[in-house]
Amino acid sequence: MALTAASSDVLLPATAHGQDNSWPNRPLRMIVPFPAGSFTDLIARIMSDGLAKALGQPVVVENKPGANGLLGCSEAARSTPDGYTLLVTNSSSITINPQLYAKSLYKTADFTPITAIVKAPFILVVNPAWAQNNKIATVNDLLEFARVNPGALSYGSAGPGNVAHLSYAMLSNRAKVQTTHVPYKGASQAQMAVLSGEIQSAFDTWSALPFIQAGKLKPLAVSSNQRMSQLPDVPTVEETGVPDFNVTFWIGMMAPAGMPSHIVKKLFTLTQGILNNPQVRATLSSQGEVVSLDPLAFAQSINHDVPAWAAVIQRENLKLD
Numbered sequence: 001m002a003l004t005a006a007s008s009d010v011l012l013p014a015t016a017h018g019q020d021n022s023w024p025n026r027p028l029r030m031i032v033p034f035p036a037g038s039f040t041d042l043i044a045r046i047m048s049d050g051l052a053k054a055l056g057q058p059v060v061v062e063n064k065p066g067a068n069g070l071l072g073c074s075e076a077a078r079s080t081p082d083g084y085t086l087l088v089t090n091s092s093s094i095t096i097n098p099q100l101y102a103k104s105l106y107k108t109a110d111f112t113p114i115t116a117i118v119k120a121p122f123i124l125v126v127n128p129a130w131a132q133n134n135k136i137a138t139v140n141d142l143l144e145f146a147r148v149n150p151g152a153l154s155y156g157s158a159g160p161g162n163v164a165h166l167s168y169a170m171l172s173n174r175a176k177v178q179t180t181h182v183p184y185k186g187a188s189q190a191q192m193a194v195l196s197g198e199i200q201s202a203f204d205t206w207s208a209l210p211f212i213q214a215g216k217l218k219p220l221a222v223s224s225n226q227r228m229s230q231l232p233d234v235p236t237v238e239e240t241g242v243p244d245f246n247v248t249f250w251i252g253m254m255a256p257a258g259m260p261s262h263i264v265k266k267l268f269t270l271t272q273g274i275l276n277n278p279q280v281r282a283t284l285s286s287q288g289e290v291v292s293l294d295p296l297a298f299a300q301s302i303n304h305d306v307p308a309w310a311a312v313i314q315r316e317n318l319k320l321d
Contacts, residue, residue, distance in 0.1 A: 024055050034089075035189075039205055047253060050277070077106035095108065102320065111257055117284070123221075125203075157184065158183075268295055
């Protein structure tokens with residue numbers, strides 16, 4: 001869902017009483033609940049390098065992939081909110097997991113928002129050789145294939161309950177077709193599966209753009225309600241005849257709930273300095289729109305997304321153990 005402000009229910013930073021000006025006086029850790037090499041990991045390493053230089057302390061990235069972000073986020077949620085544990089994650093893990101997984105060990109309110117860094121729509125892609133063999137040129141062709149061949153159309157995502165998974169489930173349900181979800185440990189693995197022909201399709205991230213330009217992936221639509229400037233000839237899903245389909249995802253920085261406000265403010269200010277670096281901005285802009293929301297706006301956007309995804313989960317009758 002798009003990043004939009006609304007009333008705030010996510011826990012905001014705790015007001016500091018007698019601020020500890022010695023922070024930080026030891027190394028920080030930055031948990032990434034997805035594999036090394038993923039886009040989330042790339043952002044985390046850019047942020048960790050920049051923060052380490054600004055703070056004068058190492059910021060160590062710890063990749064803890066598994067269960068669509070549940071493992072790493074659970075560890076972050078249980079950590080002491082003293083400014084020494086940070087979390088860089090995506091919107092699935094915060095706005096969807098707690099209400100989709102029956103056994104989730106954390107809630108959305110277990111985190112302090114610091115900043116949303118980038119947001120982006122998905123690109124619906126298919127393997128071009130498979131598309132050519134099956135005469136798939138449009139979203140309607142894809143859905144017709146699924147209609148005629150129930151369960152034969154397979155699609156991948158970064159894990160059960162990921163935004164890409166829910167987006168494809170939503171598309172399938174609205175078209176009343178049966179498709180087969182194949183979960184992977186990260187978006188890059190799902191992308192490689194489409195490239196190799198192991199699966200036929202996916203809602204992919206902007207990292208698909210070079211493969212699209214090289215003809216190794218075929219784009220059919222984008223998930224936002226506006227076309228991407230990088231793909232001006234590729235329609236939106238709504239334009240193909242699926243109404244009210246507008247999905248974007250974000251990647252942001254968070255901390256355990258209750259982190260003192262002066263630390264949150266300092267971290268946000270430092271991240272803005274990192275994002276203002278032209279080289280960093282160019283790197284991130286190739287993968288999404290740099291948004292750098294402040295903590296309050298980030299909290300408001302999360303509180304808008306949570307009920308919006310709850311409605312999708314209920315409408316699509318989705319629940320995971």
